[in-house]
Amino acid sequence: MSGDTDTSGTSPSQFAGGEERLQKILARVGFGSRRKCEDLILEGRVAVNGVIQNQLGARADLDKDKITVDGERVRAPKPVYFIISKPRGWYSTDDVPDKKILDLIPGEHPRLFTVGRLDKQCEGLMLATNDGHVANVLTHPRYMVPKVYKIIVKGHIKFETIADMEKALFYALNGGNFERVKVLKRSPKDSTLRLIVYEGLPTAFRDICAKFGHPISRITRIRVGTLELGTLAPSNVYRLSGEEAMKLREYAAKVERGEETPPTHRLVTAEWIKKAGEREQSFEKKETGHRGAPSTGAKKRRADLGRSKQRR
Template sequence: MRLQKYIAHSGVTSRRKAEEMILQSRVKVNGFIVKKLGTKVDPEKDLIEVDNKRIELASKKLYIMLNKPEGYVTTLKDEHNKKVVLDLIDNIKERIFPIGRLDKDTTGLLIMTNDGDLTYKLTHPSHEVWKKYLALVDGIPNHKEIQKLKKGVKIDGRLTSKAKVKMIKIYNDSSVLEISIHEGRNRQVRKMCKCIGHPIRKLKRISIGELKLNDLEIGEWRHLTEKEIKYLKTL
């Protein structure tokens, strides 16, 4: 088995992040640092360590949906003592990690798993998985500004892909937009709205593909159903 695949299957992180760990000299095989991607290991015989801690293949695959509250980061541990999403998951012995990220101030749907292969597939740029958000923004975007969001705006030096956007509610000095994107760029929805002059006050992800939060309360989590897991694996 390739080393990065072994790390992903152990529930430490996704395969892409595992590759980064290898290149950063954080992985040892039988006591020696390995920096070559694609190195083959024997799960039965070899001792694999990440950050000097032994890892083993996960015996059971877990798939969890979390309604993330504000104030939590989606890293596994935070050097600045911020609250992490793993703090919200109790009675789970297996190591799990988020598929993708939500920034600290964004709430909503987050999938967590120890299935490294699935994480790799769902986060790869070639897979166009639509993610839907509700955004409370300053002011009331006009038709022209909404069309700009739909067609793509330039953030971080390049255009975003086409988005699906519609007005949901209008208040005196703010409004709620429903925005669907299939990219995963850093703080993308926030940057898109700021680009058209309507910064986001609150942001919530409500669906990933056909997976929806529905009535899952903020801070609550549940195991995915067999039907939901099967759907994820077909994406």
């Protein structure tokens, strides 16, 4: 920490109109997630007007106060946004020695970080930016920003199986926030599905698909909010234009104000799970004449009927 940072001096004024919490300012200018910025404060690495701030309630105005991290003056950088087409086998985090998707971006861009995560075997759309505010809106579960995945599973999947997988995913997510799975294409070899979730896709989804006899062979994220992967090939990078960046910030602002909400009629809910179970029971009752499996007598009558048909 530099010599001009001490525990005496002028603390930030507490009631100025342009003030924000320190962790929010640091996240907005690209020091990482809100949680990471809180850790910087708690570790005593942040100072305002020469005063170390190690409490999360501290506030400041970036335009008026001198904010430093490890002695370095905090300034608001020009926000930049890159769409990266993450290839399979690469990492979306920055704490690995190689194959980091940030290395795919040409040039030097201070405090650039990825928004959200995709595991190593997934591919598709990743956003990299230095705009912590937009990043927080796109990733925080409370904002319910849609993430769209195209998933290829092995085998010709049945619609009844999809319903069972939806139930399993509902419980894996502790209550959901995803839409009904849509079948885009089916063949004897494999099936292509579309899944829209409003939080992170759990790693348990691979296990769910495998459990029902349809292991995943490929997962591609094709959309996050208003951002689309389009035809961007793996390992390629696209920088948003000024107009596109403005539209992204406008979208984030609408989400914050509650003007962009998911279509609740398409969400898998506890009520839908209950009704699906009732429909299954009703169908079973029509088939057997009662709830549950057919009786021994019913099985014998069916067997006798089958033998009679064979003799004919």
